[in-house]
Each structure stands twice: as C-alpha cells, then as structure tokens.
Amino acid sequence: MSIVVRIDKCTACETCLNSCPFDAIVLKDGKAAINEYCNYCKTCISACPEGAIYETEERTQGAEHRQRIEDFKDVLVFAEQREGKVAPVSFELLGAGRRLADGLGVKLLALLPGADESEARELIRWGADRVYLCSGPRFNNFNDDLYAGALTKIINEQKPSIVLAGATPVGRSFVPRVAARLRTGLTADCTSLEIDKGSGNLIQIRPAFGGNIMAAIVCPDYRPQMATVRPRVMKRGEYAENRAGEIIDFQCDEITSGTKVLETVKEVSGISVNLHEAEFIVAGGRGAGGEKGVKLIEELAEALGGVVGASRAAVDEGWISYSHQVGQTGKTVNPKIYIACGISGAVQHLVGMQSSDIIIAINKNPDAPIFNVATYGIVGDLFEIVPMLTRKIKEIKGL
Amino acid sequence: MNIIVCIKQVPDTAEIKINPETNTLMREGVPSIINPFDLHALEAGLQIKETAGGKVTVLTMGPPQAESALRDAISMGADEAVLLSDRAFAGSDTWATSYTLAGAIRELGADIILCGKQAIDGDTAQVGPETAEFLGIPHISYIRKIEEVRDDYIKVQRLMDEGYDVVESSLPVLLTVVKELNRPRMPSLKGKMAAKKAGVRKMGKDDIHADENCIGLKGSPTQVKNIFAPQLKAERKMIEGAPEQQVAALIEELRTIKCL
Ligand SMILES: Cc1cc2nc3c(=O)[nH]c(=O)nc-3n(C[C@H](O)[C@H](O)[C@H](O)COP(=O)(O)OP(=O)(O)OC[C@H]3O[C@@H](n4cnc5c(N)ncnc54)[C@H](O)[C@@H]3O)c2cc1C
Numbered sequence: 001m002s003i004v005v006r007i008d009k010c011t012a013c014e015t016c017l018n019s020c021p022f023d024a025i026v027l028k029d030g031k032a033a034i035n036e037y038c039n040y041c042k043t044c045i046s047a048c049p050e051g052a053i054y055e056t057e058e059r060t061q062g063a064e065h066r067q068r069i070e071d072f073k074d075v076l077v078f079a080e081q082r083e084g085k086v087a088p089v090s091f092e093l094l095g096a097g098r099r100l101a102d103g104l105g106v107k108l109l110a111l112l113p114g115a116d117e118s119e120a121r122e123l124i125r126w127g128a129d130r131v132y133l134c135s136g137p138r139f140n141n142f143n144d145d146l147y148a149g150a151l152t153k154i155i156n157e158q159k160p161s162i163v164l165a166g167a168t169p170v171g172r173s174f175v176p177r178v179a180a181r182l183r184t185g186l187t188a189d190c191t192s193l194e195i196d197k198g199s200g201n202l203i204q205i206r207p208a209f210g211g212n213i214m215a216a217i218v219c220p221d222y223r224p225q226m227a228t229v230r231p232r233v234m235k236r237g238e239y240a241e242n243r244a245g246e247i248i249d250f251q252c253d254e255i256t257s258g259t260k261v262l263e264t265v266k267e268v269s270g271i272s273v274n275l276h277e278a279e280f281i282v283a284g285g286r287g288a289g290g291e292k293g294v295k296l297i298e299e300l301a302e303a304l305g306g307v308v309g310a311s312r313a314a315v316d317e318g319w320i321s322y323s324h325q326v327g328q329t330g331k332t333v334n335p336k337i338y339i340a341c342g343i344s345g346a347v348q349h350l351v352g353m354q355s356s357d358i359i360i361a362i363n364k365n366p367d368a369p370i371f372n373v374a375t376y377g378i379v380g381d382l383f384e385i386v387p388m389l390t391r392k393i394k395e396i397k398g399l
Numbered sequence: 400m401n402i403i404v405c406i407k408q409v410p411d412t413a414e415i416k417i418n419p420e421t422n423t424l425m426r427e428g429v430p431s432i433i434n435p436f437d438l439h440a441l442e443a444g445l446q447i448k449e450t451a452g453g454k455v456t457v458l459t460m461g462p463p464q465a466e467s468a469l470r471d472a473i474s475m476g477a478d479e480a481v482l483l484s485d486r487a488f489a490g491s492d493t494w495a496t497s498y499t500l501a502g503a504i505r506e507l508g509a510d511i512i513l514c515g516k517q518a519i520d521g522d523t524a525q526v527g528p529e530t531a532e533f534l535g536i537p538h539i540s541y542i543r544k545i546e547e548v549r550d551d552y553i554k555v556q557r558l559m560d561e562g563y564d565v566v567e568s569s570l571p572v573l574l575t576v577v578k579e580l581n582r583p584r585m586p587s588l589k590g591k592m593a594a595k596k597a598g599v600r601k602m603g604k605d606d607i608h609a610d611e612n613c614i615g616l617k618g619s620p621t622q623v624k625n626i627f628a629p630q631l632k633a634e635r636k637m638i639e640g641a642p643e644q645q646v647a648a649l650i651e652e653l654r655t656i657k658c659l
C-alpha cells in the first residue's frame with residue numbers, strides 16, 4: 001500500500017500539507033510530495049480538494065497468515081475485579097462482546113482472575129458463555145506479569161479472534177505486554193467496535209490527537225484483534241438470572257513475576273464512584289462565573305437527585321474540585337441526563353460526556369459547540385434558567 | 400546506574416484546530432514539543448542520577464527533526480542523546496515502535512528505563528509496557544512516587560483508580576510516569592550551552608539488528624483505515640422563547656420521554 005499524488009491534478013494549494021498530522025508532505029517542484037514520514041493515515045486523501053491523492057492497492061496478506069486467521073473464532077473478555085468483586089466495566093465489555101459474538105455466530109468467553117465462583121456466575125448472567133476462573137490469592141492484587149501470563153495462556157489455548165479489556169489502570173498496563181508477546185495489534189481506548197461486513201475484521205474506532213479527530217483502526221493480518229475500551233462507553237447487555245454457562249477452573253501456578261505489590265492504599269473519593277453511577281449529572285463550566293453560579297448548579301443537582309460535574313475551566317478556577325472533572329483528563333460519564341451549564345463544549349470535554357443518553361445544554365452563546373451534541377439546547381443565561389428549573393423540578397417532586 | 404529516558408516529539412494537541420470544511424487537522428503553526436509526560440520521566444531520571452549516580456541517556460525514535468527534542472532534553476541535564484531514525488521505521492504502530500526502541504535499548508544497556516504514561520498525540524499508553532515485554536524485563540505503570548532505588552531494587556507507588564499500590568521490582572525495570580511524580584526543571588544556562596555543542600548519536604535499522612518484518616509499516620499489525628471528524632448528535636432540538644417558556648417546554652419534553 002502506498003499513498004500517491006497525481007501530479008497532473010495537484011494544484012499546489014497546500015491543503016494537504018497543513019492537514020498532515022505527521023509533517024510528511026512537502027512541496028517539491030511545485031507539487032505535493034509525500035515523504036518517508038508518512039504514517040498512512042489517509043488524512044490527506046480526504047483533505048485534497050482536487051482528488052489528487054489516492055491510495056494504491058491494499059497491503060496483501062501472506063498466505064500463511066490467512067491460514068492462521070481462520071483458526072481464531074471466539075470473543076474473549078478480560079473481566080477485572082476489585083477486592084474480589086467484578087468491576088462494572090467488565091459487564092459493559094460483556095455487553096459489547098455479546099453483540100460481537102452474536103454477530104459472528106461464536107461464543108463469548110471471559111477470563112476472571114482473583115475472584116470466586118459466585119462472581120463468575122454473575123459474568124454468565126451478563127452474557128458470558130464460558131468463564132475461566134483464575135482463583136488463588138496471588139491473583140487478588142493486580143500484577144502485570146501474572147495477569148499477562150494468564151491472558152496469554154488462555155488466548156493460546158482458546159484462540160479467540162477478538163479480545164476486549166477495560167481501558168482502566170489495570171487493562172492499560174498489562175494488556176500491551178500480551179499484544180507484544182503474541183505479535184498482534186492492540187487498539188487503546190476504543191469508543192466503538194463494529195464488524196466489517198465484507199472482511200469480517202473488527203473495526204475499532206478511537207479518538208486521537210486530543211479528541212480532535214477519530215481514527216478507525218483495523219488489524220487484518222494478525223490475531224487476536226485486541227482492544228481496550230474506556231469505562232462507561234459500552235452499554236451493558238441483558239441480565240438473565242438463569243442463563244446457562246460453564247465455569248472452568250483455570251490453573252496458572254507456573255506463571256512467575258518480577259514485581260510484587262507490597263501494599264494497596266485506598267484514597268477513595270466517593271465522588272468518582274458517584275459520577276460513574278449517577279443517573280443525573282449537572283455540570284458547570286466557566287460560565288458559572290464563581291461560587292454563586294456553582295451553588296445554583298449544586299441545587300439543581302440536588303433537586304434531581306444527581307451529582308455535580310465540571311469542565312476543566314471550572315476546576316482550574318478553583319470553583320469545583322478535580323474529582324468532579326469530566327472529559328479527556330477527567331472522568332468519562334454516561335448518565336441518563338447530562339445538563340451542561342455554561343460549558344462551551346471543547347472536544348476535550350465532549351469526549352467525556354457525549355455518550356450520555358440525553359444532553360441538555362444551557363449557554364448564552366447560540367454558537368457554542370456544546371449545542372452540536374445537545375439533545376435539547378437552551379440559549380439563555382444560566383443564572384436565570386437554572387434556578388427556575390430547580391424550582392419546577394422541586395414542585396413536580398413535591399419537595 | 401544507566402538510565403534511559405524515552406521521549407517523543409509531538410504536536411501540541413492543545414493548539415490543534417480542525418478545518419471545518421475538510422474535517423481535517425490544521426497543523427500549520429502548531430508547535431512541536433516534547434510529550435509533556437516525558438518531561439516528568441526525564442526529571443525522574445535526572446533525580447535518580449543525582450542520588451544514585453550514573454548517566455541519563457535520552458532516546459527518541461522519529462524523523463531527523465526530532466533531534467531538536469533531544470537537544471532540549473540535554474539542556475535540562477541529560478548526558479547523552481540517541482536519535483533512532485531510518486526511512487524503514489516509517490508507519491510504525493505501537494508494536495513496531497516498541498520493537499525498535501527495545502532494539503536500541505538492548506544495544507545501549509540500561510538499568511532503569513523511563514517513559515511517559517502516554518504520548519498526547521496517540522494517547523495509547525502502550526509503548527512503555529510493550530517495550531518492557533520485548534526486553535523481557537518487568538514494568539510498572541503510572542508511577543507517582545519513587546520511594547527507594549538501590550543497585551538491583553526499586554520501590555515505587557503506582558497510581559490506581561481508587562488510590563495507589565506500593566510495588567517493588569528487581570532491576571532492570573521499565574517505569575511509566577504520571578505528572579504527579581515531580582515538577583520538571585527548566586533548562587539551565589549551562590545546559591543550553593551543552594545542548595548546542597552536544598553530539599547526538601544516530602542509530603538506524605542495522606545498528607539495532609532489526610528484522611525487516613518487524614519494523615515500519617510492514618511490521619505493524621494495526622493499520623489506520625481512515626480518519627474522520629467526531630460525529631455529532633443529529634437529533635438536537637433548540638428550545639426557543641422567554642426563559643419561563645424555555646424551562647416549561649424542557650420540563651414537558653422530559654416528562655413525555657418519562658425522564659422526570
Ligand atoms: C490536553 C487537554 C486536556 C483537557 N482535558 C479537559 C477535560 O478533561 N475536561 C474539560 O472540561 N476540559 C478539558 N480541557 C480544556 C478544554 O479544552 C476547555 O478549555 C474547557 O473544557 C473549557 O471549559 P468551559 O467550557 O467551562 O469554559 P469556556 O470555554 O470558557 O466556556 C464558557 C461558556 O459559558 C458560557 N457562558 C458564560 N456565561 C454564561 C451564563 N451566565 N449563562 C450561560 N452560559 C454562559 C459561554 O458562552 C461559554 O460558552 C483540556 C484541554 C487540553 C489541552
């Protein structure tokens with residue numbers, strides 16, 4: 001595969017030069033020329049107003065790989081636990097995994113280290129067909145080598161075609177080791193996973209360049225296709241009390257580690273948990289203007305029985321603490337209703353909240369980008385709208 | 400103590416704008432910087448050297464212009480700099496990048512390898528752990544504090560979702576660091592002079608004995624299929640009128656969809 005400029009069509013307008021994330025296009029003899037720093041991201045192809053840039057044939061895959069790829073079938077979810085309890089992200093992964101497995105007509109497997117059989121049963125109720133339970137105290141605390149060893153072992157045994165893990169501190173730390181070891185691709189922080197109808201490959205969509213653009217990534221020639229997914233991005237599947245499934249005791253005694261966890265210290269801020277689980281989030285931005293505005297936002301959140309969120313601007317101003325920050329460098333949330341008050345809607349904020357079921361935007365500026373993602377938009381002053389909304393809701397609820 | 404810090408030159412993503420007509424990045428005038436997390440990795444390396452002795456080498460894989468990032472690192476106090484650059488490295492994904500970096504680290508030799516938590520252009524956080532895997536050594540991610548360093552031992556705090564873990568490891572080890580770890584120093588005048596004069600060692604695919612099938616586009620399991628602008632919700636409904644009417648209408652909407 002290579003990206004080629006058609007000299008006859010190029011008008012030297014330089015649009016592609018500016019669009020290239022890698023500085024890989026230069027003007028040579030009055031025409032665009034692509035140099036060796038090209039990352040084959042194809043941005044320039046869509047940027048070129050003349051249609052002068054195109055891609056030569058797809059990279060051909062070796063016959064030996066084609067053979068191997070057919071050996072890989074099922075979908076495998078790495079299920080994470082905290083203190084023996086399955087973490088919510090694992091149920092979300094099972095939701096995504098079930099959908100992919102049903103689409104492909106294959107089984108949904110799960111690997112669960114450091115928990116007991118009743119937790120494994122939960123995974124089955126949330127959609128798993130078979131759970132490999134890796135119990136024993138060694139697996140209670142997160143350890144890169146042990147977890148990487150166990151995941152590698154199950155992949156080598158079961159040959160899944162797709163492997164999903166949470167983009168949590170745990171998943172983001174040890175899953176890359178597994179990908180490196182197995183000589184396969186891993187796509188971080190996916191926001192959407194689909195099967196390509198034609199090729200059957202997994203199309204993995206993720207934000208890049210600080211959320212400014214989205215990239216669709218494929219791993220056509222290697223298996224398994226591995227991805228991590230941020231918490232609160234995928235929807236859970238159906239919970240079925242009596243779903244049938246197998247639990248298999250998975251022994252990993254032979255795996256050793258060069259590191260050891262001496263101590264686990266909790267610095268729980270209840271708010272992190274609350275933000276992730278809240279049905280209603282009322283978030284304030286710079287438009288809140290200070291403590292007075294934040295107070296109004298808190299009152300609305302309270303009336304709704306929800307939690308306060310914040311943009312980075314409101315956190316940087318010191319009006320709301322960092323644990324409330326939503327977005328790229330804060331939390332990803334997915335409530336039933338997200339009310340953004342005085343938030344402009346920078347991409348870094350949007351990546352953390354745009355999958356909320358309903359987004360209500362209250363902003364003075366009719367051109368604020370937050371309205372582009374809003375389900376309902378109100379152009380107005382939050383100092384007027386928010387207290388009125390609070391009063392109405394209290395009335396309805398009889399508070 | 401031989402310390403290698405892996406740094407990456409990245410576009411300052413905070414400055415990136417999108418061309419609304421073509422839905423593509425506008426890179427014009429966007430400065431190239433050292434990945435912010437890597438500055439914390441460098442600071443950690445310099446501090447370890449100051450207490451335990453040894454040498455700090457900065458390593459980057461990238462195009463020739465990445466040399467300026469290495470010189471910036473020298474001005475902060477790095478002793479040596481290595482530029483891993485070869486046409487054959489173009490198109491590398493995290494797997495191929497890690498394979499390549501590991502090849503260079505093997506040639507250079509190291510007791511502690513420091514990386515940033517993630518690079519702000521790709522945000523993958525994969526290159527650190529994958530490099531450790533290729534080297535066959537342990538790694539610890541999200542280091543927020545280094546408690547103890549000895550010749551063959553290290554004890555650190557690893558940031559987790561609900562607190563932190565205290566983790567120990569034998570050396571050599573690879574660490575990826577978060578911003579809480581330290582405050583990177585500013586370049587000194589002496590450092591700036593040194594940066595001008597310093598020689599930067601260049602390495603290519605033959606210097607690291609690379610397998611052609613493992614580097615660059617050919618060695619990369621993942622491919623970018625395409626890049627597009629984030630999709631926006633299509634269903635938006637603007638609620639017009641005086642504030643009282645807007646609020647009443649919003650409440651009505653929420654009641655019809657049974658959200659209140
Ligand atoms: C690497 C990086 C990471 C980042 N991570 C995050 C992140 O995780 N989360 C995040 O939120 N940001 C993040 N940002 C910052 C982000 O780019 C924006 O700067 C930030 O989100 C802006 O916050 P804001 O919308 O509150 O403020 P502004 O952009 O200043 O917007 C304020 C809005 O309030 C409106 N307004 C003013 N007064 C009123 C009023 N009385 N009534 C109604 N509306 C009013 C204005 O019209 C305006 O739209 C990040 C940036 C970078 C570079």
Ligand SMILES: Nc1ncnc2c1ncn2[C@@H]1O[C@H](COP(=O)(O)O)[C@@H](O)[C@H]1O
Pocket residue numbers: 405406407434436437440458459460461493496500513514515516517518519521522523524525526527
């Ligand atoms: N091309 C590169 N050269 C040197 N170090 C790199 C390179 N790419 C990534 N790294 C290191 O790996 C870390 C994680 O990068 P990433 O996996 O791309 O998010 C960075 O903070 C750097 O320390």
